[in-house]
Amino acid sequence: MFNQRIKIKELLSGEKTDYNCTVMGWVRSFRNNQFIALNDGSTQHNLQVVAALGLLSDETLKRITTGACIKATGTVVASLGKGQKLELKATDVTILGDSDAEKFPLQPKKHSLEFLREIAHLRFRTNTFGAIFRIRHSLAFAVHRFFNERGFVYINTPIITGSDAEGAGEMFRVTTLPLDGTAPKNENGHINFKEDFFGRETNLTVSGQLEGEMAAMAFADIYTFGPTFRAENSNTTRHLAEFWMIEPEMAFYDLEDNANLAEAFIKYIIRYAMEQNPDDLQFLSQRLEEEEKQKPQNERSEYSLLQKLEFVINNDFQRLTYTEAIDILKECNYNKKKKFQYLIDKWGVDLQSEHERYLVEKHFKKPVILTHYPKEIKAFYMRQNDDGKTVAAMDILAPGIGEIVGGSQREERLDKLVNRMKEMNIPTEELDWYLDSRRFGSCPHAGFGLGFERMVQFVTGMTNIRDVIPFPRYPKSAAF
């Protein structure tokens, strides 16, 4: 009966003392041959297990090492020491799993994030990653809660897709055909995918949006939350080859409704994490402040992580159009003094990250919702505005992260959609099923995609996206 254990979070949050219980967890440090700092992942805090001198054999004492898994039974008492309110006065300590002190890579000291990334299978056992993944869980849970409260239907869109016409990025091929050159060929000498498992070319999904739109044409409000794959050779702190994306799609929403939902959604899940994980956020906030102290003064941020989150949930996001943004950028000192690597000279250019950062971090100092982009730099399915130049697109830019949401009102008018697809050389035959939604009961609708890891980055303050997903996948890396 292992489940008679009490979780350390529950034990430490109680006011009650002088009762017997059993805890199980992993040793963080062992001081003075008496004091075991024990963590079971339920909370940031360790439980101090006190094994009185003489209670345990020398042989057992030697096996209580950093990383070892133990079971401790005893009495919960008010602590005599200063660092904690409660502690467990042990009557018995059993070793469940040894951890060779000479080989276990984690020590009771600070490790670099780079080193921990190399031992991703063990980094869950550190304070920092414990906090990150408990917060990640809360955010994921809050995603479902938010949409459920609003009557959205959770739709699972396919991970293996047949459509290769979305143009959302490079894709990973899915096939069971042999790679040694013996794959069946057709009369042109190309590989004959009719003989492949699915009888056609298939890939891992780059977005569930098109399928999501089909469901929105029946349930009105839906969302997806699943893994997404991009085979781009991106080596940055904000890209992964495998990441999780949330894509709501709403019938009877225009661009403004869409932006309102996105803003409310982001604030809701941040607030939920702040309520559920105050200790974890406090820890990460302090950790960042210490890191900031290493930096020169002018590079330090004005606000702590907690202050930043507080500010975001209590203030409106700044909304402006692409055209307004270009005007601001054109007139700003950075542009005039040629501090931008890419100078803003004319309407129609795509914004570089330096421009997005200027708007968000220097000019407005808050999250920004940019709308009405030129149609040339956006996807085919976005609704064309009456000016003939722009589409009803919407990007949300977050300080320190950049684009966290990309969305739009969708083009619901069949003729306009087909024309745009032809202009952009997107084969309409491949997406005939998608066009059916515009043939049969089409309606105004909108949606967006939110990169879950980028959201976790924003809330935890982690600067590298590889540190907010348990086992990151990126070019030349799929260990574990």
Added chain:
RNA sequence: UCCUCCUUAGCUCAGUUGGUUAGAGCAUCUGACUGUUAAUCAGAGGGUCGUUGGUUCAAGUCCAACAGGGGGAGCCA
């Protein structure tokens, strides 16, 4: 993919203008101490200086290529 920086003990780092036997803290091991908070004190072990090639009387130190990592850019969420 491009630009840039880095690679010295298990970890974090120092190592002078190229010059004898490459150092520290933590970790590990041995011992001491025992209400400690990354416990403390004493001692010990631990290195193919990322790899390969080059320059030189002499390379951890200079040069080149490759590998791995960080940061930035592009692609985007």
